[in-house]
Amino acid sequence: MRYDVIILGAGPAGLSAAVYARRAGLTVLILDAGAPGGKMNLTAELENWPGDQKVAGPELAYRMYEHAMHFGAEQKYGNVTKIEDGEPKKVTCDDGTVYEGRTIIIATGTKERKMGIPNETEMTGRGVSYCAVCDGPFFRDEPVAVIGGGNSALQEADYLTRFASKVHVIVRRNVFRADKIVADKATDNPKIEVHFLRKPVEVLVEDNKVKGIRIENSETHEQEDLFVNAIFPFIGLDPVTDFAKDLGICNEQGYIVTDENMQTKVPGIYAAGDVRAKFLRQVVTATNDGAIAAQSISHHLNEA
Ligand SMILES: Cc1cc2nc3c(=O)[nH]c(=O)nc-3n(C[C@H](O)[C@H](O)[C@H](O)COP(=O)(O)OP(=O)(O)OC[C@H]3O[C@@H](n4cnc5c(N)ncnc54)[C@H](O)[C@@H]3O)c2cc1C
Numbered sequence: 415m416r417y418d419v420i421i422l423g424a425g426p427a428g429l430s431a432a433v434y435a436r437r438a439g440l441t442v443l444i445l446d447a448g449a450p451g452g453k454m455n456l457t458a459e460l461e462n463w464p465g466d467q468k469v470a471g472p473e474l475a476y477r478m479y480e481h482a483m484h485f486g487a488e489q490k491y492g493n494v495t496k497i498e499d500g501e502p503k504k505v506t507c508d509d510g511t512v513y514e515g516r517t518i519i520i521a522t523g524t525k526e527r528k529m530g531i532p533n534e535t536e537m538t539g540r541g542v543s544y545c546a547v548c549d550g551p552f553f554r555d556e557p558v559a560v561i562g563g564g565n566s567a568l569q570e571a572d573y574l575t576r577f578a579s580k581v582h583v584i585v586r587r588n589v590f591r592a593d594k595i596v597a598d599k600a601t602d603n604p605k606i607e608v609h610f611l612r613k614p615v616e617v618l619v620e621d622n623k624v625k626g627i628r629i630e631n632s633e634t635h636e637q638e639d640l641f642v643n644a645i646f647p648f649i650g651l652d653p654v655t656d657f658a659k660d661l662g663i664c665n666e667q668g669y670i671v672t673d674e675n676m677q678t679k680v681p682g683i684y685a686a687g688d689v690r691a692k693f694l695r696q697v698v699t700a701t702n703d704g705a706i707a708a709q710s711i712s713h714h715l716n717e718a
Pocket of ligand 1: 456686
């Protein structure tokens, strides 16, 4: 089977692209290496998805997935490891399966940046977690730490106060990098204690579980230990584009460069969502990109 469009990634960008492509009458295959919905599955609550004053991330993920399926998109599990240009274009997954498409939309988003400190890797799943929604409830009435001072860090810190006895927020700079409304909510929360000008230097371990985090004052270099049972780093994201590097469509940071129609410099290969080089990485901008990519493809194929 040769699809009109193969969409890599079933996050909001990929699912939005699927809705638009199917409604334009194109045959669509969506491949995802995880659960449909992408990062929305990791987000406790969104307050900036127009039409919903507040919506749980996994609920919005499910609704978008159902919407795409309703219009007849085909979805398969697939961890994409290679894409090749040509007529047709080829998408290879890690199990060796190869899919053929007339066009491709890359919507594989980003992956969490690691702190890169001792014991982080060993303690992942044993107290170090990159998903507050998934693991926060395990730390009811226990102290936890969030690393980072941006929107995601502060939103997730606020969410964690539902369970944790206390949430320490470790911020490298002396200011937040978050929207004022998000920062105010976090600072007004009596369960949150913010530690500015501190960087994490080591995950402390006892009985093969997290027992705390060592932090360092970035001005005096003094170190102190905070005793927490879980650590949630939200310190940034990197694009998932290894499989596209050979095509020469990524910038120095690995993000994919497109024109305003979401087309890369390789005709027929598009990108949408967080994986793109762009200013604002949010659900609403991901869906925007997906819609434009699908609509551009529809025009491109009709002209062909
Ligand atoms: C903790 C947190 C809180 C956030 N809060 C908000 C918020 O309140 N409001 C908001 O608007 N945004 C928020 N965001 C950002 C938002 O989630 C993203 O901007 C959005 O999900 C990006 O959508 P996307 O479709 O581009 O990528 P993603 O949602 O990242 O989806 C990418 C998909 O691609 C799949 N994939 C990756 N690699 C491969 C591969 N090799 N093969 C196959 N599939 C692959 C992944 O499994 C995933 O399903 C938050 C993000 C985080 C991490």
